[in-house]
Amino acid sequence: MAAATATNDRLWQNIRAEAQRVCESDPVFSKSLADAVLAHDSFAAALADLIGRRLGGNAAGQARFTAFSIDAFRGAPELIEAAGRDLQAIVLRDPAVAGLLPPLLHFKGYVALQAWRVSHRLWRHDQRDAALLFQNEAANVLQVSIHPAASIGSSVYLDHATGIVIGANVLIGDDVTILQNVSIGRGSELPTRSPRIGCGVFIGAGATILGDIRIGDFARIGADTVVTSDVPGGCTAVGNPARLTNCPAPASAA
Structure with missing residues (x-):
């Protein structure tokens, strides 16, 4: 301290x-x-x-x-x-x-x-x-609308920031960068749960991340990508629906 x-x-x-x-x-x-x-x-x-x-x-x-x-x-x-x-x-x-x-x-x-x-x-x-x-x-x-029940680490950068929505019970780790018009929240499946974002993640403009999913450490989410399933650490997710690219060798082998 x-x-x-x-x-x-x-x-x-x-x-x-x-x-x-x-x-x-x-x-x-x-x-x-x-x-x-x-x-x-x-x-x-x-x-x-x-x-x-x-x-x-x-x-x-x-x-x-x-x-x-x-x-x-x-x-x-x-x-x-x-x-x-x-x-x-x-x-x-x-x-x-x-x-x-x-x-x-x-x-x-x-x-x-x-x-x-x-x-x-x-x-x-x-x-x-x-x-x-x-x-x-x-x-x-x-x-910028961030629900008080979300959990966010430190060294976080909301770049440009307009249109960011982070829902209740979303978990966001340290060293995360989030660009404008990003939505992170619960999906429509039952029971409804919120995404868990790891450390060092980059989330591009216009991305949507929904549901009971995990975004691994140092993953990158491309602009306008819609993510509704897990993204392994170090991978890049692009497109709608999201597809994985540039994954580290152990992740791609799995």
Whole structure:
């Protein structure tokens, strides 16, 4: 825990340093940066304020979402650790991103994911109405709907993010990248169960993943692919219905 806290402290100092440099070079943008970053004494405080600003709509709404987020971050510091890893994952995976500030302030997939982390904690603590309020507002404002009962790892990147739907009880591992217009949820079979997405998986734009299936570690799901059966680790799934390609030798031999 101490190591994670130190890492987030360094991350926060790097974010503040970026903000200071931008303020010095761009006076027009300096006021909004001061309010969003420099006015806060921690990454948790800045992130809670960001969630409030994006989901709240008006002053009362902003205060309500910010308060829920602050309480969640205080009660579960691991949420801030995950938020830090999510932010760094964007910088590592997106060649168009040159620093920490752009994804923090402007990538709606990032704030939608952090709002989901708060809603998931609320759900697990039987604050179901508040949790669903977070989901509803993120869907309305950010076009990202993640059910509070889903489970998502860290270092996750929702790229572009518009139109992402993740249903109840979906399991998503670490280091996953999900592009726009992706749907992951239960199928029509009985009993209805949700997909389980492994670590390091890439899910292309427009993909649909449904039912009681497993997507193995480091699999790739192509754009517009419809997946209703298991995808072994390391394989690529393409088409509708999905067919497997580029599987590692042991998987193809099986």
